[in-house]
Amino acid sequence: MADYKKVKVEAGPSGWGGPLEIQPTDEKKYIVCVTGGGIHPVAQKIADLTGAEAFDGFKSSPEGSFKAMACAVIDCGGTARIGVYPMKGVPTIDIHDTTPAGPLAQFIKEENFVSGVSEDQVTEA
Amino acid sequence: MQIYSSEIVRIGEQANLFLDEGIVVFFGDNAPEELQDFAVIHKLEQISGEIVVGTKISLSDSNLEVVSVGPVANENFKNLGHLVLKLDSSTEEAQLGDVRCTFDNKPNIRIGDNLRINN
Numbered sequence A: 001m002a003d004y005k006k007v008k009v010e011a012g013p014s015g016w017g018g019p020l021e022i023q024p025t026d027e028k029k030y031i032v033c034v035t036g037g038g039i040h041p042v043a044q045k046i047a048d049l050t051g052a053e054a055f056d057g058f059k060s061s062p063e064g065s066f067k068a069m070a071c072a073v074i075d076c077g078g079t080a081r082i083g084v085y086p087m088k089g090v091p092t093i094d095i096h097d098t099t100p101a102g103p104l105a106q107f108i109k110e111e112n113f114v115s116g117v118s119e120d121q122v123t124e125a
Numbered sequence B: 001m002q003i004y005s006s007e008i009v010r011i012g013e014q015a016n017l018f019l020d021e022g023i024v025v026f027f028g029d030n031a032p033e034e035l036q037d038f039a040v041i042h043k044l045e046q047i048s049g050e051i052v053v054g055t056k057i058s059l060s061d062s063n064l065e066v067v068s069v070g071p072v073a074n075e076n077f078k079n080l081g082h083l084v085l086k087l088d089s090s091t092e093e094a095q096l097g098d099v100r101c102t103f104d105n106k107p108n109i110r111i112g113d114n115l116r117i118n119n
Helices: A041-050 A081-087 B073-080
Strands: A006-007 A019-020 A032-036 A052-055 A069-074 A092-094 A113-115 A122-124 B001-009 B023-028 B039-044 B055-061 B062-069 B083-087 B098-103 B114-118
Touching: A006 A041, A019 A069, A041 A052, A041 A069, A041 A122, A069 A081, A081 A092, A081 B023, B073 B083
Parallel strands: A032 A052, A032 A069, A069 A092, A092 A113, B023 B039, B083 B098
Antiparallel strands: A006 A019, A006 A122, B001 B039, B001 B114, B023 B083, B055 B062, B055 B114, B062 B098
C-alpha cells in the first residue's frame, strides 16, 4: 500500500470555496488534470507533495473514471467542468476565479470546490 | 472569413442539462468520456482565428451572432475544442469562458449537423 501525504488547497485572492484537503488513497490515486496543454503546474505540485500520480485527463480517462480521482484540476470558465466533477463526487480545483454557476451550480460547495488556485495555494497539510 | 467548420458527431446523454437552459457546451471528439457525456461533440478541425463580438455562428438550423466573449473562451476553444455558447440574447458581459449570442431560433441539434463560425 502506497503512503500518500495530504495537501491543503486554498482559494486564491479572488477565488472561492475551500479550503480542500486532498488525501489520495490506493483507490483514488490520480491527480487528474483537465486543462489545455498537458499537466498544469498546480496538478504537478499536488502530485509531487502527495506522492500520487498526475494524470492528463484530456488524453485519456483513468481506469475507474471518476471513482479513481483524488481530485480534478480544471481551467473552467465557469459553466461546464465546474459542475461536472463536483456532481460526480470529485474534489475540484479551478485555476480560474470562478464561483458556482451554470445548471450544475447546486452541486458546487465550499467542501468540494476551490477556485483561483495557483501553486502558492497548495501546501502540505 | 471562416474560422471554423465542423460537424456534430455525438450528443452526450446529459447534454440536455445544459441545452434545456439555452447553453450549448461543446467539446472536441478528443475530450475525455466523462466530459463527452455532458456535451455536444464536434469533430475537431483546424481553428483559424478568434471569436469576437459580431462573429456569426451557424449551428444546425440556427443563426447566432456573438454579443460578448469571455476572456478565456478563445483559449479554451483552441486548447480543448471547448466552447460554451449561451443563447440568452443578454447583453451582460459574458462569464470567463462563455460566449453570449443572440439567435433567430433555438437550435435543434442532431448528429451530422454543421457548426460553422465566420468573422
